Amino acid sequence: MAEHQHTLLCRHWTQFPGDAENKAQRYAPPRQVDVLDLALDVTPDFKNRRVSGTATITFQTMLKPVETLRLDAYDLEIKKITSGPKIASWENTDRALLIRFEKPIPALRKGKISITYEAEPVKGLYFRTPELGYKKTDMHIWTQGETIEARHWFPCFDAPNEFFTSSITCHVPKGMTVLSNGRRAGEKIDPQTGLKAVTWMQEKPHVNYLISLVAGYFKKITEKHGDLSMSFWTPPSEFAEAANSFRETKQCMEFMEKEIGVPYPWAKYDQVCVQDFNWGGMENTSLSTLNASTLFSLETENLRSSQGLVAHELAHQWFGDLVTCKDWSHIWLNEGFATYYTHLFAGHKDGRDHMLYGLYRDMKSITGRSNDVVPMVNRKYDRPSDMFRKYGYMSYSKGSWILHMIRSTLGPDLFRKAVKTYLTRHRHGNVVTENLRTALEEVSGRTFDRMFDQYVYHAHHPELKISYSWDSKAKLAKLSVKQEQKVEGDVMLFELALPIRFKAGDRTIDRTIPLSKASEDFYFPLPAAPESVRIDPDLTVLAKTDFSPPIAMLHAQLADPKDVVGRLLAVEALGKRNDKTSVEKLKEALVKDTFYGVRLAASKALRGIDSEHAFEALVSSPRQKDARVRRQVLSDLGSFYKPAALAALKKSLQGEKNPAIRGSAIRSLAGFGDPGAAGLIRKALASSSYRHQLADAAVSALRTQDDPAEIENLLGVIRKDAGKFTSRGHGSALRGLAYLARNEDDKSAVRRFLIERCGHPNPRVKQAALDALGELGDPKAIATLEKFARGRDGSPERSKAENAIEKLRAGRKPVDDFKNLRQEVNELKKSNESLGKELDDLKKRMEAAYPEKPGKGKKKSD
Numbered sequence: 001m002a003e004h005q006h007t008l009l010c011r012h013w014t015q016f017p018g019d020a021e022n023k024a025q026r027y028a029p030p031r032q033v034d035v036l037d038l039a040l041d042v043t044p045d046f047k048n049r050r051v052s053g054t055a056t057i058t059f060q061t062m063l064k065p066v067e068t069l070r071l072d073a074y075d076l077e078i079k080k081i082t083s084g085p086k087i088a089s090w091e092n093t094d095r096a097l098l099i100r101f102e103k104p105i106p107a108l109r110k111g112k113i114s115i116t117y118e119a120e121p122v123k124g125l126y127f128r129t130p131e132l133g134y135k136k137t138d139m140h141i142w143t144q145g146e147t148i149e150a151r152h153w154f155p156c157f158d159a160p161n162e163f164f165t166s167s168i169t170c171h172v173p174k175g176m177t178v179l180s181n182g183r184r185a186g187e188k189i190d191p192q193t194g195l196k197a198v199t200w201m202q203e204k205p206h207v208n209y210l211i212s213l214v215a216g217y218f219k220k221i222t223e224k225h226g227d228l229s230m231s232f233w234t235p236p237s238e239f240a241e242a243a244n245s246f247r248e249t250k251q252c253m254e255f256m257e258k259e260i261g262v263p264y265p266w267a268k269y270d271q272v273c274v275q276d277f278n279w280g281g282m283e284n285t286s287l288s289t290l291n292a293s294t295l296f297s298l299e300t301e302n303l304r305s306s307q308g309l310v311a312h313e314l315a316h317q318w319f320g321d322l323v324t325c326k327d328w329s330h331i332w333l334n335e336g337f338a339t340y341y342t343h344l345f346a347g348h349k350d351g352r353d354h355m356l357y358g359l360y361r362d363m364k365s366i367t368g369r370s371n372d373v374v375p376m377v378n379r380k381y382d383r384p385s386d387m388f389r390k391y392g393y394m395s396y397s398k399g400s401w402i403l404h405m406i407r408s409t410l411g412p413d414l415f416r417k418a419v420k421t422y423l424t425r426h427r428h429g430n431v432v433t434e435n436l437r438t439a440l441e442e443v444s445g446r447t448f449d450r451m452f453d454q455y456v457y458h459a460h461h462p463e464l465k466i467s468y469s470w471d472s473k474a475k476l477a478k479l480s481v482k483q484e485q486k487v488e489g490d491v492m493l494f495e496l497a498l499p500i501r502f503k504a505g506d507r508t509i510d511r512t513i514p515l516s517k518a519s520e521d522f523y524f525p526l527p528a529a530p531e532s533v534r535i536d537p538d539l540t541v542l543a544k545t546d547f548s549p550p551i552a553m554l555h556a557q558l559a560d561p562k563d564v565v566g567r568l569l570a571v572e573a574l575g576k577r578n579d580k581t582s583v584e585k586l587k588e589a590l591v592k593d594t595f596y597g598v599r600l601a602a603s604k605a606l607r608g609i610d611s612e613h614a615f616e617a618l619v620s621s622p623r624q625k626d627a628r629v630r631r632q633v634l635s636d637l638g639s640f641y642k643p644a645a646l647a648a649l650k651k652s653l654q655g656e657k658n659p660a661i662r663g664s665a666i667r668s669l670a671g672f673g674d675p676g677a678a679g680l681i682r683k684a685l686a687s688s689s690y691r692h693q694l695a696d697a698a699v700s701a702l703r704t705q706d707d708p709a710e711i712e713n714l715l716g717v718i719r720k721d722a723g724k725f726t727s728r729g730h731g732s733a734l735r736g737l738a739y740l741a742r743n744e745d746d747k748s749a750v751r752r753f754l755i756e757r758c759g760h761p762n763p764r765v766k767q768a769a770l771d772a773l774g775e776l777g778d779p780k781a782i783a784t785l786e787k788f789a790r791g792r793d794g795s796p797e798r799s800k801a802e803n804a805i806e807k808l809r810a811g812r813k814p815v816d817d818f819k820n821l822r823q824e825v826n827e828l829k830k831s832n833e834s835l836g837k838e839l840d841d842l843k844k845r846m847e848a849a850y851p852e853k854p855g856k857g858k859k860k861s862d
C-alpha cells in the first residue's frame with residue numbers, strides 16, 4: 001500500500017479483532033485446508049449500503065481430516081450454507097463462521113462450500129453514494145483487503161499464507177462499470193432484475209487481501225504495453241485531470257519489466273481512482289486502487305506528481321503480489337521493494353541525483369527518529385496495521401535501504417539476477433526474509449548473514465561520530481571513528497566496511513575502512529593534504545554520520561557538480577554557521593545549484609540562520625523557475641517576523657499564478673497579525689480553486705492567526721461553500737472552527753453547528769465533526785457524543801465519539817484555557833489591592849468553570 005502523499009504511501013488503521021490487548025508473538029495462522037478457488041457473486045445495494053452474495057470456496061483437505069472448518073466472517077448475516085461434503089451444523093459468532101461436517105473429511109479430499117450471506121460492512125467495502133454526500137454521477141463502491149478487512153464483506157481465510165484463484169461476478173445497474181482482478185470473463189443482462197452481471201477471473205493464484213472490487217460510474221484512458229492493456233479510471237467528474245496522473249505509467253511499466261527481469265505477471269494493468277480512499281494507493285493484483293487526491297491540475301506545475309504512487313503500486317505487482325510475505329512480520333519484503341524500485345525508477349527517468357536524493361531523505365527520516373530499538377522483522381506488533389503505521393518507517397524506508405545496500409554491494413547485474421531467482425522460485429507463493437537472503441547468496445556466492453543479522457534481525461543502525469586531522473609532516477590523514485549508538489537490547493555494535501573518498505587536485509583516492517569497534521583510528525598516507533574528505537561518498541551505507549570537515553572542505557564539496565550528496569551535506573553544515581561567507585555560499589547554492597534539492601536545502605539553511613544577511617539572501621534570490629524552490633523560498637521568508645518579509649510575501653502573491661504556492665504564501669501571512677494579511681486570508685477563504693486548495697490554505701492560516709473574531713466568518717463560509725471543499729478540506733475547516741472557538745465563553749453557536757454536522761451524510765465530515773467537538777471543549781456536547789459512542793462496534797464514528805468524550809471529561813475546558821485563568825489569577829494577586837473586585841470576579845469564573853464535584857454547577861445541556 002502507499003500512504004497519502006507526504007504522509008505514508010499505502011495503509012490505514014484496522015482493528016485486529018480480539019487481540020488488541022494480546023501482546024504475544026505474532027505468526028501466520030494455521031491452515032486447515034488448502035483453498036483452491038474462491039468465487040464471489042455479489043450485488044451491492046447502493047441505496048442501503050448493503051451487499052448480498054454467495055461465496056463459493058473450493059478446497060482440498062491436507063494431511064489431517066477436517067471436522068470443523070473455520071472461516072473469518074465479521075458481522076456477516078449468514079443465510080444459507082450448502083456443501084459438497086454434507087454439513088451437520090454451522091455457527092456464526094459474528095467474527096467467524098464455524099462449519100461442522102457430518103463426518104470428518106478425510107485427508108487429501110476435495111470439497112466445495114457455498115455460503116449465501118448479506119452484510120452492512122463498516123470496513124472492507126465502502127460506498128461513495130449520493131446518500132453519503134457524493135455526486136450521483138460519480139456513485140461507486142471500492143473495497144480494501146489489506147490487512148484484514150476482506151472478512152467484513154465476504155467469508156474467507158483472511159491471512160496472507162494462502163494462495164488461490166478467484167473470480168467475482170458483480171450485479172450493477174446497466175450504466176455502471178465493474179472492475180476486479182484478472183481477466184474480464186463476460187457480461188450479461190439479467191432479464192428479471194435488469195441488472196448487468198459482470199464477471200472477472202483471476203486465474204493465477206493470489207492471496208485474500210489482494211481481492212478487489214470497484215463498481216460504479218467511471219471514465220477511462222487506455223494504453224497498450226505490447227499486448228498488455230493498461231487503463232486509468234476516474235469518477236466522471238474527475239476525468240479532466242486523469243491524463244496528468246496516468247502519464248508515467250507506460251514508461252514505468254517498461255522500466256519495471258526490464259529492471260526486475262520478470263515479465264509483468266497479470267492479465268492486464270488497471271489503475272482506478274476512487275473517492276476518499278483510506279490510503280494513497282493499494283496494489284490489488286492487476287488493479288491498483290489510487291486515492292483520487294493524487295489527481296492534480298497542471299497549474300500547480302511540478303509541485304504535484306503521481307509518479308511516485310504509480311511506480312510504488314506497479315512495483316508491488318511483483319513484490320507483494322507475485323510473491324507475498326507469509327505474515328506481517330516480513331512486510332518489508334513488500335513495502336521495502338516497492339519503495340526501492342520507486343527510487344530506481346526516479347533515477348532512470350529523471351537522473352541519478354533524483355534517486356540519491358530519495359535515498360538521502362529516507363536515510364534522514366530513519367536516522368532522525370528516537371526510540372528506534374525494534375528489529376525490522378518484528379513479531380511483537382499489537383495489530384497488523386502497526387507494521388504500516390508505527391513501524392512503517394522500517395517496512396518502507398529502511399526496507400528500501402537494505403535493498404540499496406545489497407545492490408550497492410553486488411552491483412546492478414548480480415542484484416537483478418538474484419531478484420529474478422527470488423521471484424521466479426517463489427512465484428505465486430509466500431516469502432520470508434530468509435528466502436531473499438538465500439537467493440542473494442546462491443547467485444552471488446557471498447554471504448549476507450552479517451548484514452541481515454545486524455540490520456534486519458537486530459534493531460537500529462550505526463551512529464558514527466567521525467573526526468579528521470592532517471599531519472602535514474608525515475603526510476598522513478587521520479580519521480577517528482566512534483560508534484555512538486546505545487548498544488543494548490536488540491541494538492548491537494556494527495561490523496561494516498565504510499567507504500571514504502579523498503580528493504586532492506584532480507586525484508580521487510578511494511579507501512574502505514573496516515569498522516568493528518566502539519572507537520577506532522585509521523591513518524591514510526596521501527600525496528598531499530586533501531581538498532575534501534567524504535564519508536560514504538556514493539551513499540551506500542545506512543548510518544547516522546556526524547562529521548564536520550573544515551570549512552574550506554565544505555566549500556570544495558559545495559562546488560563539486562558530480563556530488564549531489566556532498567553538496568546537500570555541505571549546505572546543511574553551512575546552515576549551522578552564521579558568518580557572512582557561509583551565507584554567501586548558501587545564497588549562491590540557492591540561485592545556481594543545478595539540482596533543485598540542493599536549492600531547497602539552501603533556502604531552509606538560510607531560514608535556519610535567521611540573520612539579517614540570511615534574510616537578504618532569501619529576499620534577493622531572483623524568482624525561482626522551479627515551483628518547488630519558489631514555494632520553499634516563500635515559506636522560509638514567511639518565517640522572518642519583519643515588515644520586509646510581509647512585504648515580500650504580499651508582492652509575490654501579486655504575481656503568483658500557481659494556486660499551491662499562493663496557498664503557501666497565505667499560510668505564511670498568518671503569522672504577521674497584519675490587517676492587510678487578514679483581508680487576503682479572508683479573500684482566499686472565499687475563493688474557488690482546484691480541490692478548493694486555496695480555501696484549505698486559508699483555513700490553516702486562520703488556525704495560525706488564532707483570532708476568535710474570525711469564527712463567524714469561517715462558520716458562514718463553511719455553510720455557504722461546503723460543497724466546494726473536499727471531504728478532507730471540509731473536515732479541516734470544522735476542526736479549525738472548533739480550535740478558534742476553544743477559549744470562548746460562549747461556544748453555543750459553534751457547538752450547535754458542529755452537532756448539526758455530526759449528522760452530515762459524508763462519513764469523513766461526520767467523523768471530523770465528532771473530532772471537532774472534542775477539540776471545542778464544551779461539555780454540553782457530551783450528550784450528543786454519547787449517542788455516537790453507542791454506535792456499531794468497530795465503526796470509526798464510535799471511536800471518534802469515544803475519544804471526544806474522553807477529552808471533554810478529562811478537561812471540562814481545554815488545558816490552555818485553564819492555564820490562562822490560573823495565570824490571570826496569579827498576576828492579579830500580585831498586583832494592587834484595588835483590583836480585589838476583579839480578582840473576586842475571576843475566582844468566581846474559575847469556580848464556575850471547575851466545580852469541585854464533576855457535574856456540579858453545570859448548566860443543563862441544550
Ligand SMILES: [Zn+2]
Pocket residue numbers: 001002009010312316334335338
Ligand atoms: Zn506499498
